[in-house]
Amino acid sequence: VKTYHLFLLGFGTIGRALSRLLQEKQPLLRDAYDVAFSVTAVVTRRHGVALGLGGLDPVELLRAGEAGGKIGKRMWEPAALANLLKESAADILVEITPTGRMTGEPAITNIRTALQSGAHAVTANKGPVAFAYRELRDLAERVGRRFLFEATVMDGTPVFSLQREALPAARIAGFRAVLNSTTNYLITQMETGMDFEEAVQQAQAVGIAETDPLADVDGWDAAFKVAALANVWMGATLTPQAVDRTGIGGLDPAAVRRARAEGRPYKLVCRAARTPDGIAASVRPEQIPLEDPLAAARGTATVLYLETDTLPGLIIGGTEPSPKTTAYGLLSDLLSIARGEGYPPNS
């Protein structure tokens, strides 16, 4: 059994879900993949730093994490990351800090530090892939480590790994997608008769919308995701700011209801296409026909329609996103790293 030491940078809902998923899958990972993942460092901004070379006790960590107390006595200082990676003998940095709004930092620096320290990096933070994909990909290649980010778009539904592993030698011409669960849920609620404020409050009550829902409502979350996909798949060098972006704040709930009744519902549609001037990307509310594959995304579901030179229309979608599905995106990246290093070993 090959054991990988994980360094969890962040221990919010995603980190805790990953911790639970690793426990749940431990026997299968050992038997079918010949690998084990041992968390040797957990770092949070508020609750301190916990290190343990023999592997931290996930049950204890979860108890502390969920109670909101300290998980360790030391305080987190970003400048100490390289040393902490060394102290914890980390093989893989798991970057699960919240997505920074407008620069991708400090996650980009964290990942750069990890790669330069000889660790692989996986992340659920959209910032690094939206703002610094090319630099981090090239750095990872140079140092012979991996930089993976399956959990950043569509909450663990395989999109990046689908393209990387299951669409060899295909050229991506463009895509259309519904990528933001919160706005899709809000539109679905407005279709049933709620006004915008009611829908937001209801979404907050069930834990779908953030306390500050603006990053979703204004289309920023979707713009990060479009930039990430276009950068990785189409060779673009977009930032979220370069995406032509209109949120759903200006949608009239009566018009939303009418549109659904007429069979041409609104969706916050993300697009990327090749043009003579480079990659054009947009996020904006659009009415689409019911036959459109994007119409299948109701509530918190997401869906992506991809055009390639070998498959004219490929659809991938996911329903019921949760911290567990995002954690699964991280786990699938961890297993890609192990597989790239020969685990499971050839029989």
Add this chain to the structure above:
Amino acid sequence: VKTYHLFLLGFGTIGRALSRLLQEKQPLLRDAYDVAFSVTAVVTRRHGVALGLGGLDPVELLRAGEAGGKIGKRMWEPAALANLLKESAADILVEITPTGRMTGEPAITNIRTALQSGAHAVTANKGPVAFAYRELRDLAERVGRRFLFEATVMDGTPVFSLQREALPAARIAGFRAVLNSTTNYLITQMETGMDFEEAVQQAQAVGIAETDPLADVDGWDAAFKVAALANVWMGATLTPQAVDRTGIGGLDPAAVRRARAEGRPYKLVCRAARTPDGIAASVRPEQIPLEDPLAAARGTATVLYLETDTLPGLIIGGTEPSPKTTAYGLLSDLLSIARGEGYPPNS
């Protein structure tokens, strides 16, 4: 550049589409994957056998294949396969004979022979995976070769490779799907007002339905595909005959129209689920709500809704199936074989 010798067993529309796709992708395969695929044998029942160790000229083959003339002087005899594989120094058998209706033969024997001769086997023929998956998988493992079949279900849309490569450590609980393009097209045409016979004639005229459409209409094609998916993904040992099967022949066109108008359209729904008595699988016309992900499949599109323990609802679908998309499924298998042997080599 690592060169793989391909043995094409069958040279109908799929074989010719593969030949064209290999030519189209040749520069990319060489530059990005460090591989080349050279066809050293083409065998057809009607048009004879062509062998050429240096690689047959695809342009000439296509001309002969499309003209319907002889491609070689020798006649095909099934018993000669092992010798022909040796004579053509074949690395990979590409089994693209038509799916045999009720036993999976002779494709099963062909693939067994190839594996026992030390060649890998890829196929677009549903028979072997529907009738003999376990035997051929175990044999391939024993002899250290691959048996792959991406093109058998959903015409090149990644389904088997999606699960194998992009859903590591996930357990499949069950699935629902629209897998047969022809019946879905017929239902779509009936929704617009055609009666059953008109729809069949129209589908035959545009090349979607076979001259003998019964394998599709009676649900056999779908039953083969359900058996294949359940066998590979859920450890089932189903044959197509063991799938609880009802075709679309009994559907009343007026009821189909009414169902669509009422927003509960008919689909030929394929299902597999775990039960206390093992895997239950069925193919039958069902009315589904418009919100159902399966409702997104219109015309010749296909769609699959997968439940796993880590992702509660995963959707994969494809539009506009064609010989080229099926050929792409075969190419993706060929590249999986190359990748498994270290191509592209680690940089």
